[in-house]
Amino acid sequence: MANFNLTSSIPSAFILMGIPGLEAAHIWIAIPFCACYTIGLLGNFMVLFIVGKEQSLHKPMYLLICFLALTDCGISTSVIPKTLCILWFNLKDITVGGCLTQMFFLHMVIVMHSAILAAMAFDRYVAISNPLRYTTILTNARVANLGLVCLIRAVLLVLPMPLLLSRLPFCDNRIIPHTYCEHIAVAKISCGDSTVNRTYGLVMAFAVTGLDLTLIALSYGLIIRxxxxxxxxxxxxxxxxxxxxxxxxxxxxxxxxxxxxVTQRFVQSIPSQAHITFANVYLLVPSMFNPIIYGVKTKELRTKVVKYVSRR
Known part of the structure; x- marks a missing residue:
């Protein structure tokens, strides 16, 4: 990703401003960000460790939970470490290659996360409608292949975004008013025509979300039946x-x-500080709460976690 053929009109580095207008509070804002990130990592790694250690949890459902935990870690880790460096240490520079790489991995993992949620809905449908054939329909090998398909789909859909951005001229404008290299935030600072980039980002977001939500709704419709x-x-x-x-x-x-x-693209009355803050929060919240939700709501996983913690 760092070897794009960038034109001379593109600067050697961008400057991520953090949360413009709230510079005085950057240090304090970083504290809850760091706490949420740490809790998310600990929770997801706990899930991965327990499922990997306990032979009885080597089932398709828990393999999908592990995929979800990996994507949760990937989403937050692709953004938060750099965000904390900006907020705490004022390290705002990021190379163009680093910016495009961050953008690619962030959006790729988000797309994969959405696909995993759709796959989990199908898993629940099979478990409820055909419980006796569940282990033959959804084997671990098939679930692993399904995860690979989700990864390939995410890479193919997201790869054009940094490739298209690498062709845009950026003139002297190197300042990105954000804490990370979000696609639209980078496209907005270009002095060229970014219509193709904006259109592709919008179409891809609606297509991916629309398809995955449709599959989830279809699965739950069949589950209800x-x-x-x-x-x-x-x-x-x-x-x-x-x-x-x-x-x-x-x-x-x-x-x-x-x-x-929706608010970032269609609601202009919300202050940019709120947009940027929430853009970080929405990456942190699922990563922090998903392992807690599965740990509390999934009896078998909860039992194994309690058993392991009580031993220690």
Whole structure:
């Protein structure tokens, strides 16, 4: 990513301003950012460790939870370390190659995160509608291949974004009023025509979110149909409880993401400081809450975590 053929009109480095207008509070803003980031990493690594260590959790559902934990770590780690360097140490410079690399990995992991949520909805449908054939329909190998497909899709969809940006002239404007290299924030400072970049970013965001939410809605529509056919009240409640954690994760992930996306592009009355702050928060919140949600709502995982912690 750092070897793009950049024209001479593009500067050797950009300057990330952090949160313009709140420079005096940068040190204090960084504290909750760091705390949320640390909690998210600890929670997700705990999930990865427990699932990897416990043979009984080597199942498709928990493999998908591990994929989700990896994407959560990837989203926050691609942004927060540099953000903390800006807010705490005033290290605002970032090379063009570094900026485009950060942009690529951030958006790639976000797209993959969305695909994993759709795959988890399908997993829940199979578990509820065909419980006896669940292990034969969704084997670990098939889930691993599904994860690979999600990764390839994310790379192919996101790669044009930095490639298109690398062709734009930036003249003398090197200042990005943001804490990280968000696609639109970088495109806005170009002195060339960024219509193609803006259009591609908008179309890709709506296409990815629209497709994945459609697949999730379809899966839950089929789940509801399967649940209605269950005659036993106990089985009915058990089937619904298996979906609770996933629904909570979807609400946390998509609500914050869509709010940030829509307000940044279509709502001009919100101050830029609020936009930038929330653009960081929506990357941190799912990473912090997702392992907590699955740890609390998934009985088997919760039991293993409590067992391991009590041993220590």
């Amino acid at each position: 399967a649940v209605i056919r269950i005659s036993s009240k106990t089985a009915y409640q058990k089937a619904l409880s298996t979906c609770t954690a996933h629904i909570c994760v979807i609400l946390v992930s998509y609500t914050s993401c869509l709010f940030s996306f």
